[in-house]
Amino acid sequence: MSTKAYAAHSAGQKLAPFALQRRAVGPEDVRIDILHCGVCHSDLHTVRGDWPGIRFPVVPGHEIVGRVAAVGDSVSRFRPGDIAGVGCMVGSCLRCDSCCEGLEQYCDHGFVQTYGGNIFGGGETTYGGYATDIVVDQRFVLSVTHKGDLAGVAPLLCAGITCWSPLRRWRAGPGSRVGVVGIGGLGHMGVKLAAALGAHVVAFTSSEGKRREALSLGAHEVAVSRYPEEMRAHANSLDLLLDTVAAPHDLDTYSQLLKRDGTMVLVGIPERPHPPIGVVNLIIKRRAIAGSAFGGIAETQEMLDFCAERNITADVEPISIQDVETAYERLQRSDVRYRFVIDIASLRDELLHAWRS
Numbered sequence: 001m002s003t004k005a006y007a008a009h010s011a012g013q014k015l016a017p018f019a020l021q022r023r024a025v026g027p028e029d030v031r032i033d034i035l036h037c038g039v040c041h042s043d044l045h046t047v048r049g050d051w052p053g054i055r056f057p058v059v060p061g062h063e064i065v066g067r068v069a070a071v072g073d074s075v076s077r078f079r080p081g082d083i084a085g086v087g088c089m090v091g092s093c094l095r096c097d098s099c100c101e102g103l104e105q106y107c108d109h110g111f112v113q114t115y116g117g118n119i120f121g122g123g124e125t126t127y128g129g130y131a132t133d134i135v136v137d138q139r140f141v142l143s144v145t146h147k148g149d150l151a152g153v154a155p156l157l158c159a160g161i162t163c164w165s166p167l168r169r170w171r172a173g174p175g176s177r178v179g180v181v182g183i184g185g186l187g188h189m190g191v192k193l194a195a196a197l198g199a200h201v202v203a204f205t206s207s208e209g210k211r212r213e214a215l216s217l218g219a220h221e222v223a224v225s226r227y228p229e230e231m232r233a234h235a236n237s238l239d240l241l242l243d244t245v246a247a248p249h250d251l252d253t254y255s256q257l258l259k260r261d262g263t264m265v266l267v268g269i270p271e272r273p274h275p276p277i278g279v280v281n282l283i284i285k286r287r288a289i290a291g292s293a294f295g296g297i298a299e300t301q302e303m304l305d306f307c308a309e310r311n312i313t314a315d316v317e318p319i320s321i322q323d324v325e326t327a328y329e330r331l332q333r334s335d336v337r338y339r340f341v342i343d344i345a346s347l348r349d350e351l352l353h354a355w356r357s
């Protein structure tokens, strides 16, 4: 059975319809009919060729929610009809220390990316969620228990977990002060999750228009980064800063907002390096700068369950697959409230129309 998808055939090319073949469902596999797929800025970096080593054609999409269509003989956790999710990875060695600690994203042998990845044991490329279906090993499939509209759940699979993992690692909660820089797909989830964990949240945005919205997302305070006096008001005040900005920028402006022993965690992956960092800023208050990659399977499930219990979802703009290039242009301009999510019915309809005509 052929899978209908949208792919970029080389860097900078517009996405176009693409047919691909998923593997047959093996004993450990789950086949999922995709319902919704979020549009992450990583998809845009990838199709534009911002990062090295991208394998084209690329079918992007790693914020996947769908309905289980078939399961292999050894699959116990899922049954046909269940709602399931897939995030940024579809495989890892499952034997190294990181995998055994539930941190498969740091697998010693490299995790298998949901798209553009190298399937273990072969040169085959993985294809992501801008597609009608996907086949994934059950160990990399998440259980979704949210009730109601599932479009807002899809972004939890990347934007949500990429913020949740550092928030938990650096113990955000009652009594801690957390800053979130860049209020886009990741950042708006960072604000929601940090607030839900009980932290005091300060949102840092370059967009004046997001000032009020950040408060309604759950931030307790907002600073617009182009006003130095607003930034100065938060000097030496934060335990943790989550930097989600998708472009190079001055990190010193933010590191000085940390308290003694505070940590700035970089999750944004700009196409060019940030300007050099001033060490004195770090030394005088034993501040740290760290990085963090999305999250392991167990912590992703923990985050999904936490969100389902509290009815936390992303704020989304649903789009059809045919509008994905317009969505990319708007994403490039930081013009999204706060995640585009593709309704995969639009891809199935395209198939139906082509078949009828």
Ligand code: NAP
Residues within 6 Å of the ligand: 039, 040, 041, 042, 043, 045, 158, 159, 162, 181, 182, 183, 184, 185, 186, 187, 204, 205, 206, 207, 210, 244, 245, 246, 247, 266, 267, 268, 269, 270, 292, 293, 294, 331, 332, 334, 336, 338
């Ligand atoms: P996004 O929705 O585009 O949000 C990024 C936000 O950064 C923008 O909304 C904007 O917020 C701010 N920004 C300021 N200047 C910018 C500029 N020149 N270009 C772009 N953004 C600018 O992106 P996202 O999907 O949240 O992803 C953010 C970054 O995280 C990307 O680099 C992505 O590849 C990376 N990422 C990393 C991981 C990981 O595992 N570490 C996982 C997923 C994504 P304001 O308007 O509030 O300033």
Ligand code: ZN
Residues within 6 Å of the ligand: 040, 041, 042, 043, 062, 088, 158, 159
């Ligand atoms: Zn992503």
